[in-house]
Amino acid sequence: MFVLAAGAALAACSQSVGIAPPAKDSAGGTETQAAFTRFPDMPLPTKGDFDMERTMIFGGGDSWFGRLVINTSFGANEMFDFYQEHLPGYGWQEVTSLRSATSVLTYTRQDRVATIQIQERTIRGSEVTLTVSPRGLPKASPRAGSAVPAPIQPVQRIR
Helix, strand or coil, X not given: CHHHHHHHHHHXXXXXXXXXXXXXXXXXXXXXXXXXXXXXXCCCCCCEEEECCCCEEECCHHHXXXXXXXXXXXXXXXXXXXXXXXXXXXXXXXXXXXXXXXXXXXXXXXXEEEEEEEEECCCCCEEEEEEEEECCCCCCCCCXXXXXXXXXXXXXXXX
16 A cells, blocks of 8 residues: 555656657647647657656747657667668758767757757666757947957967
8 A cells, every 4th residue: 555655646747748649630730739749840759758857948839949858668779770760851950969878869950959968877777968059149340439358379488
């Protein structure tokens, strides 16, 4: 009885939301998803949950940025292969990738950069941390009348 109560308490504390696969729209037969789980420019595994305590998203559509943390039942190698195979189909271009205990993939798309970190979970599956951010900040130009710092002079050696 105690084990059931402890399990229910742990489940109630969980801050995750499932990633629902697309559902058929009854009117036109098209695929739709709940707005929260919709990231049209990023492939997501169908068997997974968003870790809501560590997920932070700004914006929407093709211009969202932030961090998605996904716990999935797929292994780390499967997730690495999944992203390498599917990201180009969404318009992302690979910059670099490293398969290791914590695998890292970096991709660019238009004016954004995506970094994907994948780690095995202790019991089963893997954790995917997907960070998307703007490619760079615009160069700031000095305001009229403001002081522009002088270039740094090289250090001279004294003999």
